[in-house]
Amino acid sequence: MMNCAEALSLVDFWEAEGKFPESRLVDFRDHITSCGPCANRFGGMLQLIERDAGAVNALATSPSDKIADSLSSSVLRKLASTPRNRVWIPAVAAAAAAAIFVLGIGLGVLVGRGGQSDSISVSFVLDAPEAREVSLVGDFNQWSSGTNAMYRASPEKPWEIKVILPKGRMYVYNFVIDGKLWVDDPTASEKIDDGFGGKSSLLRL
Amino acid sequence: MGKEAAIDEAIRKTLAGDREAFRVIVDTYGSRMIAFCRTRLASEEEARDAAQEVFIRAWSAISGFRLGESFASWLFAIAANHVRSRFRFRAFENRKMSAAAAEIAVLPPIDPSEEASESLRSEELRRAVAKLSSDLRGSVEFYYFAGLSISETATALKIGEEAVKSRLFRARKKLRLALESTQPGRASGGNLK
Numbered sequence: 001m002m003n004c005a006e007a008l009s010l011v012d013f014w015e016a017e018g019k020f021p022e023s024r025l026v027d028f029r030d031h032i033t034s035c036g037p038c039a040n041r042f043g044g045m046l047q048l049i050e051r052d053a054g055a056v057n058a059l060a061t062s063p064s065d066k067i068a069d070s071l072s073s074s075v076l077r078k079l080a081s082t083p084r085n086r087v088w089i090p091a092v093a094a095a096a097a098a099a100i101f102v103l104g105i106g107l108g109v110l111v112g113r114g115g116q117s118d119s120i121s122v123s124f125v126l127d128a129p130e131a132r133e134v135s136l137v138g139d140f141n142q143w144s145s146g147t148n149a150m151y152r153a154s155p156e157k158p159w160e161i162k163v164i165l166p167k168g169r170m171y172v173y174n175f176v177i178d179g180k181l182w183v184d185d186p187t188a189s190e191k192i193d194d195g196f197g198g199k200s201s202l203l204r205l
Numbered sequence: 206m207g208k209e210a211a212i213d214e215a216i217r218k219t220l221a222g223d224r225e226a227f228r229v230i231v232d233t234y235g236s237r238m239i240a241f242c243r244t245r246l247a248s249e250e251e252a253r254d255a256a257q258e259v260f261i262r263a264w265s266a267i268s269g270f271r272l273g274e275s276f277a278s279w280l281f282a283i284a285a286n287h288v289r290s291r292f293r294f295r296a297f298e299n300r301k302m303s304a305a306a307a308e309i310a311v312l313p314p315i316d317p318s319e320e321a322s323e324s325l326r327s328e329e330l331r332r333a334v335a336k337l338s339s340d341l342r343g344s345v346e347f348y349y350f351a352g353l354s355i356s357e358t359a360t361a362l363k364i365g366e367e368a369v370k371s372r373l374f375r376a377r378k379k380l381r382l383a384l385e386s387t388q389p390g391r392a393s394g395g396n397l398k
Contacts, residue, residue: 015377018370044329044384048349048377057352059240059330071239071253072231075260079224143290179266182286193339 138173
């Protein structure tokens with residue numbers, strides 16, 4: 001039978017190393033099932049510990065079987081009407097991504113006069129010669145990468161797009177390179193956390 | 206045929222346009238995909254819808270996948286972008302300027318009478334993960350919820366493996382602190398056996 005000191009020692013080891021001996025997992029589970037203080041103390045971490053012990057591939061916060069089982073059927077039904085995309089999307093490769101980040105140079109936001117007095121024409125520009133496609137996403141287009149595809153006159157030219165935006169507001173935006181890489185505008189003076197460790201750019205009009 | 210070989214075979218057939226082969230991919234990654242999407246979305250149903258959309262986008266874009274690369278990294282990188290778009294749309298709708306604040310706000314409240322249940326523990330864990338800084342949170346979601354390896358997580362996040370290990374180490378410390386402090390018996394100090 002495992003005691004509290006052993007359980008604590010194993011949790012300390014797990015926290016430091018990200019590992020938990022699988023051979024001790026059953027005893028650990030039994031202990032926190034029968035020991036109230038340890039259940040309170042370590043119960044919330046059990047799913048993480050099980051993953052690091054190799055007992056499961058991913059956390060046991062998985063969906064109900066009913067929801068998961070119907071997924072493949074509904075996806076397969078949708079595929080019947082979904083075309084295959086011939087647009088090149090890069091495989092995930094750190095070197096390629098880094099190159100694009102280095103070469104993706106924001107050339108700034110050019111603000112002009114809009115067709116309506118309460119709106120302004122804004123040009124978004126990004127120099128990303130390695131990119132196959134670039135789109136502008138932001139709170140003004142519901143973060144949809146299919147709404148504002150950017151264009152370039154030739155492979156040597158930067159990507160650009162003009163958008164009419166109402167004045168007197170603040171906007172949050174990113175560029176999406178090749179449907180995959182979200183980058184902030186390097187020239188933006190204000191940025192916020194994008195929630196995944198990256199940044200989004202701010203534009204005040 | 207082993208599980209990994211079956212997945213590789215399914216990917217090859219999918220690249221050739223075989224829809225039934227794609228079913229193997231959905232069956233293999235479906236539960237993990239829903240769990241991954243669930244970390245950022247408000248309900249299991251919404252996560253399921255998002256997972257369905259991710260698989261459809263993956264089917265549409267699979268010609269861009271290169272054999273020999275990590276398929277899981279490729280697939281979950283698409284998922285991360287998709288969930289980010291959905292989350293951003295939610296934040297836009299809610300007129301929230303703080304992404305983190307909106308994210309936490311959509312989580313349902315805890316019912317104290319059910320705190321001992323497994324699902325509530327999962328909910329507490331999701332809440333604790335949601336409060337991590339974005340760099341730690343991303344690593345936790347890819348590694349623990351999507352079930353990617355350290356190497357696959359590094360590839361999906363475009364960072365080095367040592368950086369992933371460092372982030373997971375810091376995340377474990379913060380999560381332990383947060384989860385221990387949420388437990389009812391902890392504040393007064395329980396008697397250890």
